[in-house]
Amino acid sequence: MPENTLDDLVVVKNLRKTYGATVAVDDVSLTVHPGEIFGILGPNGAGKTTTVESIAGLRTPDGGSVRVAGLDPHTSRGEITSLIGVQLQSSELPDKIKAREALELYASFYPAPRDPEELLAELGLTKVQNTAFAKLSGGQKQRLSIALALVGNPKVAILDELTTGLDPQARRDTWELVRKIRDTGVTIILVTHFMEEAEHLCDRIAIIDGGRVVALDTPAGLVEAARSEQRISFRLPAPLADDTVLTSLPAVKTVAVDHDRFVVTGNDDVLVAVVTELAARGLAPIDLHTEQTTLDDAFLLLAGKNFEGAN
Numbered sequence: 001m002p003e004n005t006l007d008d009l010v011v012v013k014n015l016r017k018t019y020g021a022t023v024a025v026d027d028v029s030l031t032v033h034p035g036e037i038f039g040i041l042g043p044n045g046a047g048k049t050t051t052v053e054s055i056a057g058l059r060t061p062d063g064g065s066v067r068v069a070g071l072d073p074h075t076s077r078g079e080i081t082s083l084i085g086v087q088l089q090s091s092e093l094p095d096k097i098k099a100r101e102a103l104e105l106y107a108s109f110y111p112a113p114r115d116p117e118e119l120l121a122e123l124g125l126t127k128v129q130n131t132a133f134a135k136l137s138g139g140q141k142q143r144l145s146i147a148l149a150l151v152g153n154p155k156v157a158i159l160d161e162l163t164t165g166l167d168p169q170a171r172r173d174t175w176e177l178v179r180k181i182r183d184t185g186v187t188i189i190l191v192t193h194f195m196e197e198a199e200h201l202c203d204r205i206a207i208i209d210g211g212r213v214v215a216l217d218t219p220a221g222l223v224e225a226a227r228s229e230q231r232i233s234f235r236l237p238a239p240l241a242d243d244t245v246l247t248s249l250p251a252v253k254t255v256a257v258d259h260d261r262f263v264v265t266g267n268d269d270v271l272v273a274v275v276t277e278l279a280a281r282g283l284a285p286i287d288l289h290t291e292q293t294t295l296d297d298a299f300l301l302l303a304g305k306n307f308e309g310a311n
């Protein structure tokens, strides 16, 4: 692994965090570069929130280290609060507080806050600035929570599950907004369990599963890594006498049957090897497809199981 450079804004090394007997984060290492949208993707309970809470100094690691701009978030709480803006899953406000009041209140906590009026405009909230929190739509509440994460004028914004519960249009609008925020120079760490979101929005993605990073690359790089694996699917005119007919072929890695459809993965030779073997048994595959690799496949390959959170 290359040495970290001074440009690495967030450096997490061998992070570990347990809650009693539960190992929330087993061993997570990652670096976030300035100016990128860095995705942390994984199924429910993978350890994503605990990882970002540790980056924000809200959790004390049991092992490993976290540095943000060279500072330890736990011991340098004051500086870190100004450096990192957090929009966490559970950020709920009192029902009656108005959007503008909430922003002004949060702004008062920081030494060099953004102008609340400007932020309201940037996030399309000017019209509802005097609307009580409870009366805001889901998308407006979400945008307000992003505004609250940005009001301290942070270098890094942590956005956790920011589009959960939004309709597809509001989700896409939020993605656009996140890109705009990045373009203003704020580095973004985006926690998500939506593969599509990570693929469209992130410059690099860490896939976390079971408290460990199972892959870290650009979306295209993750798909490329899985592409060396070929996948074919087909039906057969008659059942296979023996399951090991296909699994014993050296070119074959996995065989799954979905209803009556076989899905076989393997190396570059898998197609020829399977068709030849079936022909030797007098079986001609029906409706044979070679399938394109997706981020879903990359996850399946890297984590060795289906991605539960994928939409």
Ligand SMILES: Nc1ncnc2c1ncn2[C@@H]1O[C@H](COP(=O)(O)OP(=O)(O)OP(=O)(O)O)[C@@H](O)[C@H]1O
Residues within 6 Å of the ligand: 019, 022, 023, 024, 025, 042, 043, 044, 045, 046, 047, 048, 049, 050, 051, 193
């Ligand atoms: N405060 C806590 N006390 C006890 N266990 C916790 C606590 N917070 C998280 N956990 C457990 O740690 C594990 C990782 O949780 P975490 O919230 O970090 O995962 P996640 O990937 O963010 O999941 P989700 O997508 O569901 O939010 C889970 O098993 C969770 O139940």
